[in-house]
Amino acid sequence: MKKSGNLLSKDGTRSVLATLISILIGLVAGAVIILIVGLCDSKLGLTEAWKGIRLIFFGLLSKGQQAGRLIFGFNSTNIGDMLFRAVPIIMTGLSVSLAYKTGLFNIGASGQYLAGTTASLFIALKMNTAVVSPWIVWILAFLGGILAGAFWGSIPGMLKAFLNINEVLACIMTNWLAANIVTWLFEGSGLQCTEGTKTQVIWKTSHNGVATAKMGLDKIFPDSQQIDGGIIIAIIIAILVYILLSKTTLGFELKACGSNRHSAKYAGIRDKRCIILSMALAGALAGAGASLYWLSGTTEFHWQTYLSLPGEGFTGIAVALLGACHPIANIFTGMFMSTLNVAGSKLSFFTGYNEYITDVIIAVIVYLSAFSLLIKTWLGKRAKKAEEKKIPDVVYTSKNMPEGAKPPVSENTGKEGNEQ
Amino acid sequence: MSYLIQQTLIYAIPLMIVALAGVFAERSGIINLALEGIMIFGAFIGVLFVHMCQKHGIFALLPGAANWGSMQLFEILGMVIAGILGSLFALLLGFAAINLKADQTISGTALNMLAPAIVLFFVRIIANQEELRLYKGDAAEWFMIKKGMLGLGEADNFFVNTFLNKVYIATYLCILIFIVCSIVLYKTRFGLRLRSCGENPQAADSLGINVRKMRYSGIIISGFLAGMGGFVYALTTSNCMSNGDVAGFGFLALAVMIFGNWKPLNIALAALLFGLFKCLAAGYSSIDINGDGIKLLYELSKHPTWGKVLNPNFYRMLPYLISLLVLAFTSKKSRAPKAEGIPYDKGMR
Numbered sequence: 001m002k003k004s005g006n007l008l009s010k011d012g013t014r015s016v017l018a019t020l021i022s023i024l025i026g027l028v029a030g031a032v033i034i035l036i037v038g039l040c041d042s043k044l045g046l047t048e049a050w051k052g053i054r055l056i057f058f059g060l061l062s063k064g065q066q067a068g069r070l071i072f073g074f075n076s077t078n079i080g081d082m083l084f085r086a087v088p089i090i091m092t093g094l095s096v097s098l099a100y101k102t103g104l105f106n107i108g109a110s111g112q113y114l115a116g117t118t119a120s121l122f123i124a125l126k127m128n129t130a131v132v133s134p135w136i137v138w139i140l141a142f143l144g145g146i147l148a149g150a151f152w153g154s155i156p157g158m159l160k161a162f163l164n165i166n167e168v169l170a171c172i173m174t175n176w177l178a179a180n181i182v183t184w185l186f187e188g189s190g191l192q193c194t195e196g197t198k199t200q201v202i203w204k205t206s207h208n209g210v211a212t213a214k215m216g217l218d219k220i221f222p223d224s225q226q227i228d229g230g231i232i233i234a235i236i237i238a239i240l241v242y243i244l245l246s247k248t249t250l251g252f253e254l255k256a257c258g259s260n261r262h263s264a265k266y267a268g269i270r271d272k273r274c275i276i277l278s279m280a281l282a283g284a285l286a287g288a289g290a291s292l293y294w295l296s297g298t299t300e301f302h303w304q305t306y307l308s309l310p311g312e313g314f315t316g317i318a319v320a321l322l323g324a325c326h327p328i329a330n331i332f333t334g335m336f337m338s339t340l341n342v343a344g345s346k347l348s349f350f351t352g353y354n355e356y357i358t359d360v361i362i363a364v365i366v367y368l369s370a371f372s373l374l375i376k377t378w379l380g381k382r383a384k385k386a387e388e389k390k391i392p393d394v395v396y397t398s399k400n401m402p403e404g405a406k407p408p409v410s411e412n413t414g415k416e417g418n419e420q
Numbered sequence: 421m422s423y424l425i426q427q428t429l430i431y432a433i434p435l436m437i438v439a440l441a442g443v444f445a446e447r448s449g450i451i452n453l454a455l456e457g458i459m460i461f462g463a464f465i466g467v468l469f470v471h472m473c474q475k476h477g478i479f480a481l482l483p484g485a486a487n488w489g490s491m492q493l494f495e496i497l498g499m500v501i502a503g504i505l506g507s508l509f510a511l512l513l514g515f516a517a518i519n520l521k522a523d524q525t526i527s528g529t530a531l532n533m534l535a536p537a538i539v540l541f542f543v544r545i546i547a548n549q550e551e552l553r554l555y556k557g558d559a560a561e562w563f564m565i566k567k568g569m570l571g572l573g574e575a576d577n578f579f580v581n582t583f584l585n586k587v588y589i590a591t592y593l594c595i596l597i598f599i600v601c602s603i604v605l606y607k608t609r610f611g612l613r614l615r616s617c618g619e620n621p622q623a624a625d626s627l628g629i630n631v632r633k634m635r636y637s638g639i640i641i642s643g644f645l646a647g648m649g650g651f652v653y654a655l656t657t658s659n660c661m662s663n664g665d666v667a668g669f670g671f672l673a674l675a676v677m678i679f680g681n682w683k684p685l686n687i688a689l690a691a692l693l694f695g696l697f698k699c700l701a702a703g704y705s706s707i708d709i710n711g712d713g714i715k716l717l718y719e720l721s722k723h724p725t726w727g728k729v730l731n732p733n734f735y736r737m738l739p740y741l742i743s744l745l746v747l748a749f750t751s752k753k754s755r756a757p758k759a760e761g762i763p764y765d766k767g768m769r
Contacts, residue, residue, distance in 0.1 A: 173675065354544040363538075
C-alpha cells in the first residue's frame with residue numbers, strides 16, 4: 001500500500017498536518033515581521049534581526065550569549081519555566097476544547113479563570129496555616145477555585161439553556177463582570193502585599209506556607225525556580241477529560257447535545273442539563289488552571305483587573321483550536337504556546353525586539369485555525385491526486401478504501417465543517 | 421451640570437460610533453467581535469500619525485488661539501487615517517468570513533488578540549516604553565476648542581460653557597457621522613440592500629443583490645467607524661496615548677449595541693446611559709465639583725451604607741450587568757439580524 005497517500009487520507013493525520021502548517025506559517029510571519037522591522041530600523045539592523053529569528057525558533061534552547069553571540073543548548077531553567085507556564089494555558093485550553101466538543105464556544109475562560117483565582121487566593125490566604133495544615137488548605141483552595149470557576153461558567157450555560165441566549169455574548173458580559181467584581185473584592189480584602197513599594201499586589205501564597213508540591217520535578221529541572229507538580233496534575237486532568245469525552249455515557253450525551261440539541265432531546269437526552277453541565281465543567285477546568293497557577297506560591301497577583309482580562313483565557317482558545325480540540329493534543333499545544341512565551345522573554349532580554357511578537361504569532365495561528373478546514377481540504381485533494389497517479393494494487397474492503405475511491409458523499413465539506 | 425454633561429459625552433461618543441460600527445457589520449450578516457481590536461489598532465494609527473507629524477514638523481504651527489483652525493484639520497485628518505487603516509484591519513475579518521467561510525467568532529477573537537500584540541510590539545520599538553504619547557505638548561493644548569478661540573470669551577451662559585468650551589471637534593463630527601450613517605442604513609437603497617443581506621441573503625441574492633459585495637461594504641464601513649472611534653477614544657479620554665488597550669470599550673460597545681437592540685436611536689440613548697456610568701466611575705469623587713454635578717448621587721456616595729455599594733467598581737460593572745439582564749429578558753423579542761454569523765452559501769435555502 002502506498003503509505004504517504006494512505007496517511008494523508010486519514011482525518012487525524014490531516015488534522016495534525018494542518019496544525020503543523022498553521023504553526024509554521026505563524027512562526028514565519030513572526031520572523032518576517034522581525035526581518036522587516038530590523039531592515040527598516042537603523043538601531044536594529046540585520047544582525048539583530050538574525051538573532052531575533054533564531055530566538056523565535058529555538059528560544060527554548062537558548063543558554064545566554066557570550067561576546068554578542070547567542071549560545072544554544074539544553075537549558076533546564078527554560079524547560080522548567082516552560083512547563084510551569086504551560087499549566088494554566090493547558091487548563092484553559094481544555095476548558096475551551098470541552099465546550100467546543102459539546103457545541104459551545106467558551107470565550108468566557110478569562111472570567112472563569114478570574115473567578116478561580118479569587119476563590120483560591122482568598123481560601124489560601126485567609127485560612128490560618130498554624131491551625132490547619134498547609135496541604136489541607138491547598139486542597140481546599142484548589143477545590144474552591146474549581147467550584148468558583150464552575151459557578152461562573154454555569155451562568156452563561158443557564159442563560160443558553162433556559163433563555164436560548166448566545167453563549168458568546170453572555171460570556172463576554174460575564175468576563176467583564178468578573179473583571180470588575182474581582183477588583184472590588186480584593187480592594188477591601190486586607191490581603192494586599194505591603195512589602196517595599198509594591199502596590200496593587202496580593203501576597204504570594206507561600207506567604208503562609210501554601211504551595212504546590214514539587215513532586216520531584218525540581219530534581220529534574222534543578223535551576224528552575226518555578227517548576228512544580230502542577231504540570232503533572234494538568235496532564236492527569238487532560239487524560240480524565242479525554243476519558244470523559246470519549247469513553248463515558250455522559251461524554252456521549254454532551255457531544256450529542258452539542259451537535260444537535262433538538263435531536264438529542266428527541267433521543268431522550270436532557271438537553272438543558274447537558275448545556276449547563278458542559279459550561280460548568282468548562283468553567284471548572286479554567287478555575288482549576290487558575291488555582292494551579294496562583295497556588296504555586298511563586299507568583300504574585302495584580303488585583304486591578306478591571307481594565308483588561310487575563311490573557312490565559314484567550315491563549316486557551318489558541319491552545320484548543322491548534323490542538324483540534326482534542327484533550328491530549330492540548331497538552332502538547334499548551335507546551336508549544338509556553339515555549340513561545342519563553343522565547344519571547346529571551347527575545348526582549350537579548351535583542352532590541354520585545355516579547356509581544358510571540359503574541360502576534362499566537363494571534364496569527366488562531367486566525368489561521370479558522371482556515372484549518374481549508375488546509376485540510378487542500379491536503380485531502382493532494383492525497384486524492386497521489387492516489388490517482390498510482391494504480392492501486394490491493395483489493396479494497398470497506399475498511400482500507402482510500403478517500404479517492406469512496407463515494408462522493410465522504411468528500412462533502414459540509415460534513416467536515418461539523419467536525420470542526 | 422456642564423461638567424457632568426461634557427464628561428458623559430466624552431465617554432458616550434466613542435461608544436456610540438463603535439456600536440454603530442457593530443450594527444453595520446451585523447446588519448450585513450457578519451458578527452464583528454473584533455470591534456475592540458479594530459479600536460486598538462485605529463487608536464494606535466491615529467496617535468502614530470499625530471506623533472510623526474509633530475516629529476517631522478508637519479503642522480509645525482504653534483498650537484493656540486491663532487492656529488486653532490488648522491489644528492482641527494489636523495485632528496480630522498488623524499480621524500480619517502485611523503478610519504482607513506481600521507477598514508483595512510477589518511478586511512482581515514471580512515476575508516476570513518466572506519471568502520473563506522471561516523468561523524466569524526474565532527476570526528474576530530484572533531483579531532482581538534492580534535491588535536494589542538502588534539500595537540505593543542511597534543510601540544515598544546518606536547517609543548522604547550509601553551505607551552506611545554504625543555511628540556510634544558498634550559491633547560488639550562493642541563486640539564481642544566476653548567470659548568475664547570470662537571470669540572465667545574465674554575459669554576458665560578450654560579450653552580456656551582457646556583457645548584462650546586473645552587470640547588473636541590471630534591465629538592460633534594462623530595454625532596454628525598452617526599446621524600448620516602443611520603440615515604444611510606434606513607432611508608437609502610444601499611441601506612435596505614445591506615440589511616437584507618443580514619436577514620435573508622438567499623432572498624437578496626435571488627433579487628440580484630451581490631451578497632458578497634454588500635457584506636464587504638458592511639465590514640469596510642464597520643472597520644472605518646470602529647477605527648475612527650478608537651482614535652477619538654484615545655484623543656478625548658486618554659490624552660492621545662496608545663498602549664494597546666482601550667479598557668474594554670469595544671466590548672462595551674457590543675453591550676451598547678445589544679442594549680440598543682441593533683437600532684440607531686436606541687443605541688444613541690444606550691450609549692449616553694453607559695457613558696454616564698463610565699463618567700460616574702471615573703469622576704466619582706468629583707461628581708459634585710463646584711456644586712454642578714448631581715447632588716443626590718454625591719450624597720449617596722457619602723452615605724454610610726449606600727456609599728459602600730455605589731463605588732467606581734459598581735458603576736463600571738453596571739453596563740455589563742444591564743446588558744446581561746437585557747439579553748435575558750428580551751431574548752424572545754430580540755431584533756438581532758437573522759443571518760448574522762452564517763457564511764453565505766448559495767446552495768442553501
